[in-house]
Amino acid sequence: MDYPLIVDIFFLLLATLAVVSGWRVFCTDSMVRASFFLLVSFIAVGVIMILLTAEYLGVAMFFMMAVEMMVMAIFMVMFMMNPAGLNPMMMVHQHKFSIAAGVAIFVVLGGVALLSEFPDNPLPADLDPVASLGNELLGDSMLIFESAGIVLLTTMIGVVVLSSHRGRYGAAEEGSMPPGLEPGGDPAGMPEEGDEGGHHHCH
Amino acid sequence: MIVNELILPVILVTIVLVVGAYLVAVIDGMIAAALGTPQRGGAWLAPLTQGAWLLTQQANATEAPDWRAWRLAPALYLALAATGLAVVPFSPTLIPTDLVTSVVLWGSVEALATVVIFLHGWSANTLLALIGAYRYVALGLSYILISMFVLIGVALPAESLQFSQVVASQEGLWNVIRQPLGLPLFLIVGLGMTFWGPFNLADSRDLAGGTASTVSGPSRLVWELARAAMLVAFSGVAASAFLGGWLGPWLPGPLWVMLKMLGVLAVLLLLGRLLPRVQPERCVTLMWVVLLPLSFVDLIWAGVEALL
Amino acid sequence: MTLATLLLLAAALIGIGFYGALSQQSFVMLMMGLELILNGVMLAAVAFWALSGAGAPEGQLLTIVVMAVMAIEMAMGFALVVAVFRTKQADVTEGITGLKH
Numbered sequence: 029m030d031y032p033l034i035v036d037i038f039f040l041l042l043a044t045l046a047v048v049s050g051w052r053v054f055c056t057d058s059m060v061r062a063s064f065f066l067l068v069s070f071i072a073v074g075v076i077m078i079l080l081t082a083e084y085l086g087v088a089m090f091f092m093m094a095v096e097m098m099v100m101a102i103f104m105v106m107f108m109m110n111p112a113g114l115n116p117m118m119m120v121h122q123h124k125f126s127i128a129a130g131v132a133i134f135v136v137l138g139g140v141a142l143l144s145e146f147p148d149n150p151l152p153a154d155l156d157p158v159a160s161l162g163n164e165l166l167g168d169s170m171l172i173f174e175s176a177g178i179v180l181l182t183t184m185i186g187v188v189v190l191s192s193h194r195g196r197y198g199a200a201e202e203g204s205m206p207p208g209l210e211p212g213g214d215p216a217g218m219p220e221e222g223d224e225g226g227h228h229h230c231h
Numbered sequence: 232m233i234v235n236e237l238i239l240p241v242i243l244v245t246i247v248l249v250v251g252a253y254l255v256a257v258i259d260g261m262i263a264a265a266l267g268t269p270q271r272g273g274a275w276l277a278p279l280t281q282g283a284w285l286l287t288q289q290a291n292a293t294e295a296p297d298w299r300a301w302r303l304a305p306a307l308y309l310a311l312a313a314t315g316l317a318v319v320p321f322s323p324t325l326i327p328t329d330l331v332t333s334v335v336l337w338g339s340v341e342a343l344a345t346v347v348i349f350l351h352g353w354s355a356n357t358l359l360a361l362i363g364a365y366r367y368v369a370l371g372l373s374y375i376l377i378s379m380f381v382l383i384g385v386a387l388p389a390e391s392l393q394f395s396q397v398v399a400s401q402e403g404l405w406n407v408i409r410q411p412l413g414l415p416l417f418l419i420v421g422l423g424m425t426f427w428g429p430f431n432l433a434d435s436r437d438l439a440g441g442t443a444s445t446v447s448g449p450s451r452l453v454w455e456l457a458r459a460a461m462l463v464a465f466s467g468v469a470a471s472a473f474l475g476g477w478l479g480p481w482l483p484g485p486l487w488v489m490l491k492m493l494g495v496l497a498v499l500l501l502l503g504r505l506l507p508r509v510q511p512e513r514c515v516t517l518m519w520v521v522l523l524p525l526s527f528v529d530l531i532w533a534g535v536e537a538l539l
Numbered sequence: 540m541t542l543a544t545l546l547l548l549a550a551a552l553i554g555i556g557f558y559g560a561l562s563q564q565s566f567v568m569l570m571m572g573l574e575l576i577l578n579g580v581m582l583a584a585v586a587f588w589a590l591s592g593a594g595a596p597e598g599q600l601l602t603i604v605v606m607a608v609m610a611i612e613m614a615m616g617f618a619l620v621v622a623v624f625r626t627k628q629a630d631v632t633e634g635i636t637g638l639k640h
Binding site: 058061064067078083084087088090091094095097098101102158 | 297300330331332335336338339341342343345346349350353365368371372375392
């Protein structure tokens with residue numbers, strides 16, 4: 029299927045944006061920034077989906093990922109010692125192996141994309157993608173769709189159980205301590221007895 | 232083709248956005264003067280002098296902000312307002328972006344606005360701005376949910392997610408009468424997502440300006456302009472979702488859309504001046520316990536009506 | 540924009556995601572890697588739907604299912620992180636080596 033030149037240009041720009049922002053996720057100093065880089069990557073992919081005439085999926089990508097990354101940013105701030113990104117941050121393990129694995133996966137999948145023969149069946153001209161998706165969701169694949177809904181509900185219940193304050197053995201945060209600055213050190217950010225001001229670990 | 236599909240929509244959206252934002256400031260000043268708040272200068276000139284004054288001011292700097300995000304956030308909010316206005320149909324043929332899922336696109340504008348407002352407060356690296364940002368995130372989710380349910384209710388009789396179809400489906404009866412709960416709920420969402428008047432919790436006085444507390448100069452001007460522009464875009468969406476958009480006797484369609492937008496804006500600004508600010512905790516309760524169930528009722532109402 | 544270039548982009552996203560998921564110590568960053576992988580998967584699904592599957596509606600359905608999986612993955616992931624943090628005060632993967640035994 030041939031697209032007009034302008035579509036190709038936009039695709040190239042968006043593909044670059046998606047890959048660059050996806051890569052920046054793992055080499056920026058602040059986790060909040062990282063989650064918003066990921067959001068940019070998702071938005072770029074969403075626009076590419078709209079270019080492919082999957083109008084509902086592309087737009088759904090925007091609002092799903094906007095909310096998801098917002099929540100992610102909040103969790104980042106909760107769990108990071110360096111949420112503002114004022115200090116350099118590089119928390120990795122098995123770095124060389126991971127780079128090699130990432131490159132290997134790209135090469136293998138890229139090879140599959142370039143070398144194998146896929147059938148060339150473009151969209152029929154009279155197809156309405158949104159209506160076709162709606163008919164599928166509430167028609168033939170209703171069971172799958174509804175199961176996804178049930179699984180989401182189960183997830184909600186499970187998440188509340190896992191993270192709720194009251195458990196079988198009393199309040200969940202009882203005896204909970206923030207981690208020390210060095211392994212095995214004193215808990216950070218806890219005000220000392222009689223020390224009104226306290227000291228925080230994230231200035 | 233390129234004139235009709237690219238240049239004309241861009242010009243239309245820009246003009247409506249700029250003129251609309253100016254009118255928001257003018258109407259707000261007039262309402263304030265009528266309610267007895269002393270105003271400096273005339274209502275027509277005051278926004279311009281204020282804007283010119285902000286332009287000449289020096290841009291503030293805080294300690295180690297995230298410069299790129301801080302400077303970009305107001306512009307991004309303005310871009311979101313433009314995106315939102317671009318889905319509003321001005322007549323059956325004059326539609327800047329006639330996406331088949333434009334109702335969902337407006338929903339994602341609301342979701343992305345949460346991100347941008349958080350970014351604006353977070354990147355300044357100051358305390359009050361961050362509190363304002365967190366407040367908006369805590370509330371933003373409930374705004375998105377309410378508006379989503381209300382808009383699904385509008386899409387039901389139209390059997391389409393396209394605003395032009397939504398307007399066309401109101402030929403016989405406007406949605407404001409067909410679904411009486413819809414417009415009031417949607418107006419509350421509008422005040423919330425532009426943090427205007429009673430729902431101004433992100434940029435409120437008790438936080439010394441909240442996310443905008445440390446912003447001055449041109450970027451402050453862009454931020455205020457973007458808030459007003461978002462209110463304009465919102466009024467356009469409300470006019471086409473509930474007030475029948477271009478439908479109306481005697482006058483041409485685009486004029487009707489503008490008049491309805493002005494009406495929605497006047498109501499919103501009056502509400503913004505008349506109602507006191509809600510406490511953040513109470514606002515969360517109000518949204519989740521009262522307004523969200525009401526939006527369910529609205530959706531059920533719309534569904535039953537579509538079946539009958 | 541051909542099927543090959545779209546799949547190449549998806550492969551790049553999946554590769555970066557794999558790198559992130561394998562290399563990051565923090566749980567939350569690890570989840571970002573997983574999300575990036577799913578991003579590539581969704582793009583590939585839509586590309587196949589549009590250019591190779593003649594618009595079979597199941598292609599779009601697959602993307603919706605992946606989106607649901609993402610939401611589930613994130614919610615469960617965060618709940619587990621909260622639970623682990625409360626008991627072990629750990630927010631990096633090395634903090635729960637006890638799970639190996």
